[in-house]
Amino acid sequence: MSESGEKTQPRSFFYRFRSVDALLGERKELENQEIYFCPPDQLNDPMEGFKDLFWLGDEIVWRNLLKHYLACLTQSLLTAFIMGKDYDARLARNFVLTMPSTLPTEQVKGIHRRVCDTFFCIYKLADLPAMLASHTSALRREEVGFCLRAVHGIALKCVMKILREVGCLPDVNEPPTVPQITEEGVLKNLFKVLNGLKEHQVESKPEMLAALFGASAHIHRQMDLIRYxxxxxxxxxxxxxxxxxxxxxxxxxxxxxxxxxxYAACFVTDPTHAAMWGHYGDGHQGVCLKFRAEEREGQPPVLTLHGITGWHGGPNGGSQSYGDILLPFERITYTDKLPEVDFFRSIGRFPVPVLESQWYRDEQGNRSSCADDVLGNMSEWHQRYLASFKRLIFAKLRDWEYEDEYRLTLMSSLDSFNEAKDRKLRYRFADLEGIIFGVRTPLAEKARIIDIVGAKCKAEGKKSFAFSQAIYAAHNGKIEIYPLDLIKFN
Known part of the structure; x- marks a missing residue:
């Protein structure tokens, strides 16, 4: 209870390790009272954002996957001819969100239709979707990659043929050498492998499949490296x-x-872990920020931040709206195996009409059985989808268990936070409970931090702030935290 007799909200504390450069350098995180939210590929664990996809579907979705592959390849080829030596394979990630119906021009859409018609008329490629659908067990990344590598040369030949026929390939940036493709031999081998899996019931033995296709992928990656x-x-x-x-x-x-x-911002509840200071506290030269979170009964504690809350229209186009956001501290779950994701039943980046027409329907309008699990009851599917998403972003392999991490996350179906500047959310100075200096934090940097905090305290009428010092305690070999009680502000 407060002195006035009002009931106060219980609080808990979370700690965030930062380098001095992040706080005082170009980012000015301390002065601006900002928390930066990283995309998964900027986090320390290379498996962040990894999705253990598997593919299990009928002929319709497999055929649409191959058509999507051809659409991405068509755009990549056009771009490579234009950019030449500046082409980067990572650009293909930008094309993956494009569906045949959303290709950039009517001409490119027509090219894609011709490419698909040509592709599925070669040898027995029209039977490939049905053969993939006939497998009763899920296909994993290596198996799907094996099939795509087998047809890639033929797909490449189809796309280049059509592009040349319509005069869409410029004369500049010609490829040095075009691989020679023996269509029938390659496809015979592919179908032989797929038929052999069924004949010998290998498809029902995940360990055998993983070993077989894993070895093939390993050899292929070595050959790619040798070619490069x-x-x-x-x-x-x-x-x-x-x-x-x-x-x-x-x-x-x-x-x-x-x-x-x-996007995530990472926290811990124990600021005395030496390895954490070493990894995230700039080799003990950084600091640790102590935040006060608000407890909520039966729910995770939250931190109030200021950032984008939505979009609104206007006479000059749309603009962002800003306000307070309550983000919960969610604890990481450590596991021996990352969650699996059913690809054909988890495609969540497209509007329902696109999903319905481009993934779950064939050219004759027949509907995929996969659609029943998604579009049959959108409300239930959406709940399962969000639960699966949450399991993914709050799961790490057990090797990281020593961190005992909590994180705040930002996400938006409208991709509102794609720009780095929009992922710098401002916290209330009152919620910054304290700052802990590392064992090796330079004296000059401590002084700069104290000056910035002092100015903020003066603006808010505070006469003190909870500075602390991390010390290596020789008597027990641990990091201990001691308050710097003598630092006061006039």
């Missing part, structure tokens, strides 16, 4: 991304179709 090492000019290396590496980049980029983008 064999060329020295930038143009040849740029085309390597199209000729050889494209199937792998495509499979990797499919993860972007499943969940929308998310």
């Amino acid at each position: 090492l064999g060329v020295t000019d930038d143009l040849s290396r740029a085309w390597h991304a199209i000729f050889y590496a494209f199937p792998e980049h495509y499979v990797d980029s499919l993860r972007d179709l499943v969940y929308f983008n998310w």
Whole structure:
């Protein structure tokens, strides 16, 4: 209870390690009272954002996947011819969000239709979707990659043929050498492998499948590396991304179709862990910010931040609206295996009409059975989808368990936080409970931090602030925190 007799909200504390440069350098995080939210690929764990996808669907969705592959390849080829040596394989990730119906021009849409017609008329490729659908067990990343690598040369040949026929390929930036493709032999081997899996019931043995296709992928990656090492000019290396590496980049980029983008700010509840100071506190030269969170009964504690809350229209176009956001501190779950994601039933980045027409319908209008699990009851599917998304972003392998991490997350189906500047959310100075200096934090940097905090305290009428010092305690070999009680503000 407060002195006035009012009931006060219980509080808990969370700690955030930062380098001095992040606080005082160009970012000015302390002066601006900002918390920066990182995309998964900027976090320390390379498995952040990894989605353990599997594919299990009928002929309709498999055929649409191949059509989507051809659409991405068409755009990549056009871009590579324009950019030449400056082409980067990572650009394919930008194309993966494009569906055949949303290709940039009517001409490109027409090219894609011709490419698909040509592709599915070659040998028995029209039967490939049905053969993939006939597998009763899910296909994993390596199996899907194996199939795409097998048809990639033929797909490449189809796209280039159609582009040349319509006069869409410029004369500049011609590929140094075009791989020679023996269509029938390659496809016979692919169908032989897929039929063999069923005949010998290998498809029902995940460990055997993983070993078989994992070995194939390992050999393929080595061959790709050898080919890449064999060329020295930038143009040849740029085309390597199209000729050889494209199937792998495509499979990797499919993860972007499943969940929308998310961003995280990481915290802990124990500021005395020496390894955490070493990893995230700039080798003990940084600091640790202590935040006070508001407890809520039966729910995770929250921190109030100021940032984008939505969009609104106007005479000059749309603009962002800003306000307070209550973000909960969610604890990371540590596991021996990351969550699996059913690709064909988790495509959440497209509006329902696009999902219905481009993934769950064939050219004759027949509907995929996968649609029943998604569109049958959108409310239930959406709840399952969000629960699966949450399991993914709050799961890490058990190797990281020592961190005992909590995190705040930002996410938006409208991709409102794609720009880094929009992921710098401002906290209330009153919620910054204290600052702990590292064992090796330079004296000059401590003084600069104290001066900035002092100015903020003066503006808010505070006469003290909870500064502390981390010390290595020789008697027990641990990091201990001692308050700097003598630092006061006039």
